[in-house]
Amino acid sequence: MFRLAIQMVGHRVTALIAVACAVLGGAALVTATGVLAESGLRSHLPAGRLAGASVVVAADQEFHPPGDLALALPERRRIPAQLVGELGRLPGVTTSVGDIGFPAALVDAHGRVVPPSSGDPQVAGHGWSSTKLLANARVTGSAPTSSGEVAVDSATAAATGIKPGDRVQVVVNSRPANGYRVSAVVNTPGAGVYFADKAAVGLTGRSDRVDLVGLRTAPGAEARVAAEVRTKLKGTGLLTVTGAERGDTAAPGAGASRSLLVLLAGSLSGIVLLITGFVMASALAVAIGGQRRDLALMRAVGATPKQIRRLAAAQSTVVAAVAVAPGVGLGYLLAGQFRGLLADRGVIPAELPLTFSPLPALAAIVLMLLAVQVSARCSAWRTSRMPATEAVAESRSEPRDPSRARTRIGVAVIVVATVMSALPLFSRTVIGATATSLAGIIGAIGLATAGPALVRGIGGAAARATRAGASAPTWLAMANLRAYALRNAGIVSTLAMAVVFVLTYTFTQTTVLAATAQDTSAGTLAQLRLNAPGLGGLPDGTLAAVRKTRGVRAAAPVGTTTVVWEYKQFGDPAVDSGSATILTPDAAGVLDLDVRDGSLSRLSGRTVAVSSDVARTRSATVGHTVDLVLGDGTRVDAKVVAVYGRGLGFGTVVLSHDLAAGHTTTALDQSLLIRTDGTAKARQNLTSFAAARPGLTLGPANSPSTGGLKDAPPEVWINLATIVVLLVYLLLSIANKLVAATAQRRVELGALRLNGTTPRQIRAMMRREAAMTAATALTTALLLSAIPLALLGQGFLGHPWPAGPVWLLPGLALTVTVTAFLTIELPTRQALRTPPADAIRAY
Numbered sequence: 001m002f003r004l005a006i007q008m009v010g011h012r013v014t015a016l017i018a019v020a021c022a023v024l025g026g027a028a029l030v031t032a033t034g035v036l037a038e039s040g041l042r043s044h045l046p047a048g049r050l051a052g053a054s055v056v057v058a059a060d061q062e063f064h065p066p067g068d069l070a071l072a073l074p075e076r077r078r079i080p081a082q083l084v085g086e087l088g089r090l091p092g093v094t095t096s097v098g099d100i101g102f103p104a105a106l107v108d109a110h111g112r113v114v115p116p117s118s119g120d121p122q123v124a125g126h127g128w129s130s131t132k133l134l135a136n137a138r139v140t141g142s143a144p145t146s147s148g149e150v151a152v153d154s155a156t157a158a159a160t161g162i163k164p165g166d167r168v169q170v171v172v173n174s175r176p177a178n179g180y181r182v183s184a185v186v187n188t189p190g191a192g193v194y195f196a197d198k199a200a201v202g203l204t205g206r207s208d209r210v211d212l213v214g215l216r217t218a219p220g221a222e223a224r225v226a227a228e229v230r231t232k233l234k235g236t237g238l239l240t241v242t243g244a245e246r247g248d249t250a251a252p253g254a255g256a257s258r259s260l261l262v263l264l265a266g267s268l269s270g271i272v273l274l275i276t277g278f279v280m281a282s283a284l285a286v287a288i289g290g291q292r293r294d295l296a297l298m299r300a301v302g303a304t305p306k307q308i309r310r311l312a313a314a315q316s317t318v319v320a321a322v323a324v325a326p327g328v329g330l331g332y333l334l335a336g337q338f339r340g341l342l343a344d345r346g347v348i349p350a351e352l353p354l355t356f357s358p359l360p361a362l363a364a365i366v367l368m369l370l371a372v373q374v375s376a377r378c379s380a381w382r383t384s385r386m387p388a389t390e391a392v393a394e395s396r397s398e399p400r401d402p403s404r405a406r407t408r409i410g411v412a413v414i415v416v417a418t419v420m421s422a423l424p425l426f427s428r429t430v431i432g433a434t435a436t437s438l439a440g441i442i443g444a445i446g447l448a449t450a451g452p453a454l455v456r457g458i459g460g461a462a463a464r465a466t467r468a469g470a471s472a473p474t475w476l477a478m479a480n481l482r483a484y485a486l487r488n489a490g491i492v493s494t495l496a497m498a499v500v501f502v503l504t505y506t507f508t509q510t511t512v513l514a515a516t517a518q519d520t521s522a523g524t525l526a527q528l529r530l531n532a533p534g535l536g537g538l539p540d541g542t543l544a545a546v547r548k549t550r551g552v553r554a555a556a557p558v559g560t561t562t563v564v565w566e567y568k569q570f571g572d573p574a575v576d577s578g579s580a581t582i583l584t585p586d587a588a589g590v591l592d593l594d595v596r597d598g599s600l601s602r603l604s605g606r607t608v609a610v611s612s613d614v615a616r617t618r619s620a621t622v623g624h625t626v627d628l629v630l631g632d633g634t635r636v637d638a639k640v641v642a643v644y645g646r647g648l649g650f651g652t653v654v655l656s657h658d659l660a661a662g663h664t665t666t667a668l669d670q671s672l673l674i675r676t677d678g679t680a681k682a683r684q685n686l687t688s689f690a691a692a693r694p695g696l697t698l699g700p701a702n703s704p705s706t707g708g709l710k711d712a713p714p715e716v717w718i719n720l721a722t723i724v725v726l727l728v729y730l731l732l733s734i735a736n737k738l739v740a741a742t743a744q745r746r747v748e749l750g751a752l753r754l755n756g757t758t759p760r761q762i763r764a765m766m767r768r769e770a771a772m773t774a775a776t777a778l779t780t781a782l783l784l785s786a787i788p789l790a791l792l793g794q795g796f797l798g799h800p801w802p803a804g805p806v807w808l809l810p811g812l813a814l815t816v817t818v819t820a821f822l823t824i825e826l827p828t829r830q831a832l833r834t835p836p837a838d839a840i841r842a843y
Contacts, residue, residue: 022328033265033330034360040263056241060238068625069262076665080210103121103173105534107168121536123192127196127201141150144194147198151183157472235606257436309380316372421792439504441504495773520702522592525589527683527699538557542672551677555591558583585656612643612647613693614652731815746834753832759832
């Protein structure tokens with residue numbers, strides 16, 4: 001059987017190239033998705049300033065819901081300081097250090113804040129003892145011993161042009177800039193700013209907690225010490241890490257970036273598998289459809305149905321085995337490029353590497369071969385089950401009538417997709433918007449299922465319309481469209497899927513972006529925003545000083561954090577992690593969240609406000625108590641005091657400032673929203689205020705935005721990049737499929753030429769077929785996309801059309817039309833070079 005499959009492959013190279021391209025692209029996409037998922041689970045940041053520690057003890061920065069993936073907690077969870085002494089007394093431990101991090105930034109001679117070389121100003125400051133956790137640190141100068149001395153790393157020293165003995169201005173943990181003497185330079189880039197240990201504890205205001213404990217051990221004692229520490233800390237929830245995992249404990253946000261890779265891979269996997277399976281099934285349907293005569297003759301000479309299906313699967317597997325290896329290699333390269341995009345957009349740290357192992361390749365190989373086996377057997381099912389005489393008779397034509405069961409299933413799938421697309425009318429959330437793109441893809445699958453009946457009906461109508469007075473090429477084209485409805489339906493549905501996919505996914509992103517910008521713009525009463533990105537937070541007294549500035553009508557602090565909401569869904573426990581806004585009771589003077597029940601003025605103590613969508617779906621109306629897990633893992637029961645309508649722009653949860661206090665990495669306010677009397681003098685006063693204080697920046701409360709792509713956040717660009725990659729895969733697969741389908745018509749074209757049809761008439765006929773194919777695909781794609789996009793626009797923007805680039809539809813129409821014409825025209829010209837008798841004889 002295998003030898004026969006190899007021989008058949010050699011005679012059907014053109015058709016099977018489409019299968020090879022589908023497998024190659026599918027393997028690349030599945031492998032790249034697998035690499036991202038594995039990296040999110042197993043990759044770690046470099047140890048950095050903890051490289052000298054053999055063992056690190058820290059709090060778990062993840063929340064572990066039962067039966068689900070862990071959720072990242074980006075706010076620093078601290079541990080008892082008494083562990084420093086307890087762990088330091090264990091056998092084999094030579095040094096035990098309690099590391100603390102706090103906001104610290106240097107100011108240069110021009111009054112500008114120098115960005116910390118460690119990257120995060122919120123944890124740039126440390127006690128001098130933390131230098132013992134550095135690997136091979138070289139110190140120029142002496143340790144700081146008083147509260148007026150600091151040591152800096154070599155990168156910061158070079159940026160500010162300082163050396164030991166110089167004086168420098170430092171802004172530390174909400175305190176105004178003060179002068180410090182530089183006692184030493186630590187020749188380790190990215191180490192941070194170091195203070196005397198006693199001074200560092202005083203600056204943080206925490207003597208009973210540390211961020212982590214780092215242990216140095218005697219040579220060869222690392223494993224034994226780590227095991228003893230794990231035994232000692234069993235049941236406390238603390239982590240004991242060694243090796244590559246040490247880097248994750250240094251940065252609280254590392255877990256968030258790794259979790260994002262897992263979520264991103266999970267969101268991509270569904271659409272990748274759907275499109276890959278669809279493309280492969282279509283390619284195999286064309287390839288095996290061209291072999292129906294061969295398979296029918298084998299049935300006539302005694303081959304069993306099972307043998308026919310095995311033969312079809314075997315030859316497809318041979319092609320897949322050749323294509324899957326380069327596809328896997330391409331997938332690893334694609335994952336690297338995607339990681340670069342994520343790092344450039346600031347979604348993940350640039351230092352976070354990908355994890356490469358054979359697992360994604362193995363998963364891609366198994367999935368591709370399994371998909372090929374199933375698709376090939378399904379494509380050969382009808383021919384293998386037919387009586388031999390009927391199979392031979394039908395090998396030259398298609399079934400007279402499309403399957404009624406198939407048509408009904410396709411129509412039912414389209415109806416289901418249409419019903420699903422109504423979700424944005426009831427849920428103005430990102431999850432509600434995803435129903436639009438998913439409905440488009442499911443509708444395209446329904447079109448592929450009901451396609452033969454649709455194409456036959458269109459072909460019949462076109463043939464009747466062109467019966468009188470039509471030219472020979474036009475009449476032939478319409479007759480072919482009707483007679484070969486199954487073949488043409490596969491081409492039309494694949495082209496339509498490409499259009500539907502791009503339209504629904506792109507316009508979903510841009511519509512949500514426009515609705516978010518609309519909410520934010522309408523809900524922000526303030527004109528200006530004051531923040532301190534280089535300081536890790538606003539210094540103490542900033543709010544009071546701003547409120548005293550002439551021309552200021554209202555000012556309120558605004559921050560963000562992460563919360564995990566535990567709730568019941570259909571009686572089962574569920575969790576949802578997302579961003580939450582932190583506000584004070586006087587936020588109503590600078591923000592209008594469209595409060596529909598309750599009041600933001602009651603936002604104090606253990607209270608929250610929630611958006612109307614989640615209030616309805618999670619029974620969280622005013623007066624109810626909700627169970628939340630804050631960004632540092634602390635569980636709280638909070639009372640709902642307000643329900644607001646602009647959840648898309650301001651998040652699903654608003655925490656009171658009191659509730660979030662003590663549960664963020666720093667206790668500093670992130671920014672102030674300021675509403676003035678609108679005069680130029682008021683803005684000038686605030687500009688002078690910010691200029692007189694190092695690190696403060698004043699800007700518009702809302703960045704100018706039209707909701708267009710140029711204002712898109714990183715995740716939108718990532719989704720659009722994914723759309724481009726999948727579109728290229730779809731178009732290449734469509735092109736190969738059209739080339740294969742056209743090349744298989746050599747006998748038909750040869751017969752027409754023997755009957756007197758000229759090459760020019762044949763080319764005209766094929767062009768008209770290409771025009772009908774493109775027009776049918778575009779029309780059905782627009783019909784499938786119109787309802788979901790109209791409902792999306794109505795639900796999110798208040799009018800029945802989406803927001804997005806106006807050039808997208810014309811660009812797609814041009815792309816689809818050019819693809820159809822070129823991939824039919826070129827193979828047709830190639831086929832016409834063969835003498836008609838030779839073409840028929842070769843078949």
